[in-house]
Amino acid sequence: MHVKRGYHHGSLKQALVEAGVALLAEGGPSALTLTEAARRAGVTPAAPYRHFSGRDALLAEIARQGFESFGARIEAAWDEGRPDAQSAMRAMCAAYLAFAREETGLYAAMFGQAATLADPRAGGAADHALEILWRAVVAWLQAAGAPAQGARHVALQVWALAHGVAMLTISGHFDAGRTADPAAVLDGAVAGVMAAAAGKGRPVS
């Protein structure tokens, strides 16, 4: 195994990304330090600059890969609308929150301001994740016999909802005395938004 995988034998870039993800998981965004990532990869603090233009570039690459695995996860949860659009939507929302809670630091880094600005490719990966959400909304509306017109707008509403719940949970604003179950808040609100979009009455009971 020491053929071409020694930390600084051709894979330093990815080694830095993985070290960075671990740092985010351990101590949040402020713990992501270029120097410490280099230390964990077994190189000096100057070495990363051969692969990244700076700290923000590393963060952007981490965000890009984060959006990829995030997109894959919610896509799997949606499972092409099986067994039915409403259950699949609930499963996707649950997967969304689960990702944010399991990979707190990574999620925060993905949605921090710096990431998408530093590298357009990170924005592209985010676009792809949003598109999965959009397809789910379209399928939901079709299953409800409603016109899929305006689905993009509804997808943004669902996204804002999921992101808001995720961020308030992460930042601790949902725990401090307010003892609300984040998943229940999200479920209820998504049901309301979707019902309104479908032009139906009360949310699915």
Next chain:
Amino acid sequence: MHVKRGYHHGSLKQALVEAGVALLAEGGPSALTLTEAARRAGVTPAAPYRHFSGRDALLAEIARQGFESFGARIEAAWDEGRPDAQSAMRAMCAAYLAFAREETGLYAAMFGQAATLADPRAGGAADHALEILWRAVVAWLQAAGAPAQGARHVALQVWALAHGVAMLTISGHFDAGRTADPAAVLDGAVAGVMAAAAGKGRPVS
């Protein structure tokens, strides 16, 4: 005016807070540095430690004051439900987004993880802001002739929605190609959530 107001004549604590707010406005959370705040207040880097236990404590005090002015602003926009609950709710949502967009750095600091953990008083100020939202939801439901039961849950939904739209706008995820009007997304979603909570049909057209 040089009686007791010289920067380091009894008001250093508030001077540091104000310098910090300015730094947040100019360069975001990462620009909020204890050293630079001290420099602007005309004291050495060690001076702040007589008033704050560290950087996070300054951030928490800034967040606390931020939640106070934030709460005052959305309360004024709600204006006790005048001229009617629906318009007042829309005005409150608009004020919410306006605050987040005008005081981007401050808003991000208020909802960052560190702030509320470092000082429970910041959490208390956040509670007060949420309570205004809650009262608005209750009034909205009453005006719609619906039972106000479960209003707390609905208030959390509206909060998550507003926060999600605000954060996605701030982080640039709503601009990158997605050209969505944040206010329109929020308005539509809130209308949907409220209509569902009131047990009504389509959202207010």
Next chain:
DNA sequence: ACCTGAACACCGTTCAAGT
């Protein structure tokens, strides 16, 4: 081509010392 060594500016924090 990729990495080291040394250096600089900057920040958070501590502590002894001043007034």
Next chain:
DNA sequence: ACCTGAACACCGTTCAAGT
């Protein structure tokens, strides 16, 4: 009681130099 001066560890970044 409140602040300065000096110090330490740490980080981002640059650059000349090694292999």
